[in-house]
Amino acid sequence: MRINWNLVKLMGLLVVVTGLYAFSAHRNKQKKVQGLKVEFTGDQNLYITQDMVNKLLIQKFGSLENLPKEKLVLNTMEKAVEANEMVKNAQVYLTVNGELTSRIVQRKPIGRVEGSSKYYLDDEGVRMPLSRVYSARVPIITGKVTGDSLEDVYEILKFINEDEFLRKNVIGIHVEELHSYQLKFRMENFVVHLGDVQHLKEKFDNFKAFYAKARKDETLGKFAMVNLEFNNQVVCTKI
Numbered sequence: 001m002r003i004n005w006n007l008v009k010l011m012g013l014l015v016v017v018t019g020l021y022a023f024s025a026h027r028n029k030q031k032k033v034q035g036l037k038v039e040f041t042g043d044q045n046l047y048i049t050q051d052m053v054n055k056l057l058i059q060k061f062g063s064l065e066n067l068p069k070e071k072l073v074l075n076t077m078e079k080a081v082e083a084n085e086m087v088k089n090a091q092v093y094l095t096v097n098g099e100l101t102s103r104i105v106q107r108k109p110i111g112r113v114e115g116s117s118k119y120y121l122d123d124e125g126v127r128m129p130l131s132r133v134y135s136a137r138v139p140i141i142t143g144k145v146t147g148d149s150l151e152d153v154y155e156i157l158k159f160i161n162e163d164e165f166l167r168k169n170v171i172g173i174h175v176e177e178l179h180s181y182q183l184k185f186r187m188e189n190f191v192v193h194l195g196d197v198q199h200l201k202e203k204f205d206n207f208k209a210f211y212a213k214a215r216k217d218e219t220l221g222k223f224a225m226v227n228l229e230f231n232n233q234v235v236c237t238k239i
Helices: 003-029 050-061 074-084 147-161 164-169 198-214
Strands: 036-040 087-094 099-106 108-115 121-122 139-142 170-177 179-183 193-196 223-227 235-238
Touching: 036 050, 050 074, 050 099, 074 087, 074 099, 099 108, 108 147, 121 147, 139 147, 147 164, 147 179, 147 198, 164 170, 193 198, 198 223
Parallel strands: 036 099, 108 139, 139 170, 193 223
Antiparallel strands: 087 099, 108 121, 170 179, 179 193, 223 235
């Protein structure tokens, strides 16, 4: 009887691979947590700290040091971290070195409401609580803030954040009434009356043209109000 050595070699290889896989799987299950680590991606302004994240996990799941991997429910841990109001999304995993790592994307505030209630407005237009560990440098929102006016303010903030000049210079948005908004600038004393949120690009293009000319003429300090409410023109009130 002729022996098919190629088949024997193949079967032997399969046995070895299966054995190695089973051994690896067994070792992997026996792996234990050797430490906790938190990584923040994106914005490096920390509205929640590593200690706060670790404390949250320990309070929810007990001591994690030396806990076997098979007892970790990573999806549940991710949901627990994402329940924090500063967190946009989270990924929790165990590294080859046994570190239980939480990779976190924080929510990003783009405006801060100052009134009877104080909170941030994030980059998705959702309310975000103030942080105990960091205060974001974002435009301050004042006046008659309501749900409807906040939607308009969000549109203004989005436009401001996409424009380098406005992002550097606008420090406040005042809600006079619904569909009536004013802007405060960092270095100038005049108020910019924006009106509603229609035709924002045209309004700001007109304003930047006015600003460049007035700065060149050294006349910016002569104005108390710059009104952008009217179509294709800038109406100024002198001091």
